[in-house]
Amino acid sequence: MNEQSTIQRLINELSKLPGIGRKTAERLAFYLLKESDNVGRGLAEAILEVKQKVKFCSVCGNLTEGDPCGICCDPRRNRKIVCVVEEPKDIWAFEKLRTYNGVYHVLMGVISPLDGVGPEKLRIKELLKRIEASETEEIIIATDPNVEGDATALYLSKLIKPLDISVTRIASGLPVGGDLEYADSVTLSKALSGRRPL
Amino acid sequence: MFLESISLKNFRNYTDVNISFSHGTNLILGKNGAGKSNLLEAIYILSTSKSFRNAADNKIKRWGTYNYNVKGVFSSENGEYEIELSYVKDKKRLLINGAPEERISNILGFAYCVIFFFDDILLVAGPPKMRRSFLDLILSTIDPLYFEYLKNYLSAFKQKSRYLRDSSSIDYNLLKSWNEKLVDSGSYILHKRYSLVRFINSYIDKSVSEVFGFRYPFKVVYQTNVPRTNNEDSVEHIQSSFTEELEKNTDKEIRVSQCIIGPHRDDLVFTDEKHDVRTFGSIGEARLSSIILKCAQAEFYHQKKGIIPILLIDDILLELDKKNMEKVLILIYAESQKVITTTEVVKLPEIFLYDQMFNIDEKGNILCKGIRKPTQ
Structure with missing residues (x-):
């Protein structure tokens, strides 16, 4: 393999990453070539290590190095409340809150027949088993507020409600600190219909 | 403007x-x-x-x-x-x-803007999709919420269609979930389309008849497979009628693997109470009817937005x-x-x-x- 194709291979691999196009991949590749060996080696090692060590939690589906994950093992967490999210990265968003004290369940996607994703491809069976095996009292469904996320939430509620467990959906509305005039009309109308007495 | x-x-x-x-x-x-x-x-x-x-x-x-x-x-x-x-x-x-x-x-x-051009005749004589697009454009222009619901309806419709087509066994709970999303956006669409059609008819009755000097014989009828309710000002009434009709036709939808109920199948018909202008009218009549629709569009913008x-x-x-x-x-x-x-x-x-x-x-x-x- 000559230099040309080695560099080409790196550029190809980099451009497979989300949000990185051909141009950016080239820039990154030439940056790595120019910088000291440590930069490239550090990055390569970090990538290899993360793929070796990080696994999905067998209970909630979160990304973790130990199994079950830190959140599932934490005795201070309230196991009666389970927040259902689409992706592990959604857990990170919730964890930044520091106020949510329940546990999570990652679906690994949403129902979308156009993408060939049905309920059987998601971690729904695991959720139902988990509910049966533990003393769950409330399920909070936090899928994205779009057509697919809503339909998935509706579907889950139909499965879980007969088990006599309360099912809630996170509210959608205006971003805090945002300007009302910049909100899109659907957000504004949802915020209006979900208004609360003061 | x-x-x-x-x-x-x-x-x-x-x-x-x-x-x-x-x-x-x-x-x-x-x-x-x-x-x-x-x-x-x-x-x-x-x-x-x-x-x-x-x-x-x-x-x-x-x-x-x-x-x-x-x-x-x-x-x-x-x-x-x-x-x-x-x-x-x-x-x-x-x-x-x-x-x-x-x-x-x-x-x-x-x-x-309102455009008057050769293809307007398709509003009367062309396929139903042209008439639905005509209503959708007018309502989306004055109401951004309508546009959003239209987009939502379309994605739910596509998802449900694919589900009906590709699934060997249907999970009723899942089908119901898609239906709920269709009802959510579709009822708003129906509600707004009903009121626009009412507006067009009152425009024909008043303004058009006045200018032509006689009661202009045509009116438009909104044809839908969602049963009409006696209170069309209420989105809730439309929602329950839509839901009921979807439930009634669930087996049929599964059998033919298609979404058969909902505003995506609706049409607008020009009639003189007995006949459909498309089949009985002359080209001149169809042309005039299409121009009147466009005039109604202009008047609707004026009434709703000033x-x-x-x-x-x-x-x-x-x-x-x-x-x-x-x-x-x-x-x-x-x-x-x-x-x-x-x-x-x-x-x-x-x-x-x-x-x-x-x-x-x-x-x-x-x-x-x-x-x-x-x-x-």
Whole structure:
């Protein structure tokens, strides 16, 4: 393999990453070539290590190095409340809150027949088993507020409600600190219909 | 609402032109193929982001170039807007008052225009999709929420259709979830479409009958497979009727693997109480009916938004007989700004006056911009 194709291979691999196009991949590749060996080696090692060590939690589906994950093992967490999210990265968003004290369940996607994703491809069976095996009292469904996320939430509620467990959906509305005039009309109308007495 | 000026770069046959318009009637004169309609197309594209001739953007750019740019200055009681739409590297970009907009659909609701052109006859004689799009465009223009619900309905519809088509065994809970999403957005769509159709009929009953001097015999009927309720002002009533009908037809939908209930199948029919104009009317009647629909669109914008839209008329009135043409000229707003194309001035009726004339030669040069007002 000559230099040309080695560099080409790196550029190809980099451009497979989300949000990185051909141009950016080239820039990154030439940056790595120019910088000291440590930069490239550090990055390569970090990538290899993360793929070796990080696994999905067998209970909630979160990304973790130990199994079950830190959140599932934490005795201070309230196991009666389970927040259902689409992706592990959604857990990170919730964890930044520091106020949510329940546990999570990652679906690994949403129902979308156009993408060939049905309920059987998601971690729904695991959720139902988990509910049966533990003393769950409330399920909070936090899928994205779009057509697919809503339909998935509706579907889950139909499965879980007969088990006599309360099912809630996170509210959608205006971003805090945002300007009302910049909100899109659907957000504004949802915020209006979900208004609360003061 | 007025169009003050427009500038086109690499748009259709125009390399680079700037045109200022009169607030009254602007007449665009030119031979076939000179590029008269292209000017109307440019104005219309600033109103809806799309060509009324349904042309793709790469057909709109001037032959041999890679991008086009249209910029218009519109004025209304609320002030001036500068709308700029450009097509660069296969992508459209929208600037409103110099600020970039994230979504091209944000263009709706700024420049209110109504186009009258040859294909309008398809509103009466063409496929149902044309009529649904007509209603959807009007309602999306005045109501951004309608546009959002329409998008939501479409994605839920596509998902459910695929589910019905591809699944060997149907999970009723899942089907119900898609149905709930359809009802959620579809009921709002139905609610708004019902009220628009009611408006069109009252417009025909009052304004049209008044101008024509007799009770105009046609009305429009909204045909839907969602059973009508006696309280169509209430979205909740429509929701329960829609839900019930979906439930009733669940087995049938599974059997044929298709979404058969919902506003995506609806139609608008022009009838004279006994007959459907499509099958019994003459071409002239169909033409007149389609023009009346467009006049109703202009009146609807006026009633709902207090804005008199700009009327873009592409040679259309010439297919009517003289009497009907004069009636239509009375029906369309005297105080509205008009941009009208024609091949010859002599074809126009006597009552037709204009404030400014543009003469386009065969090469697309706009030669004469002088103001001419004919004596009555």
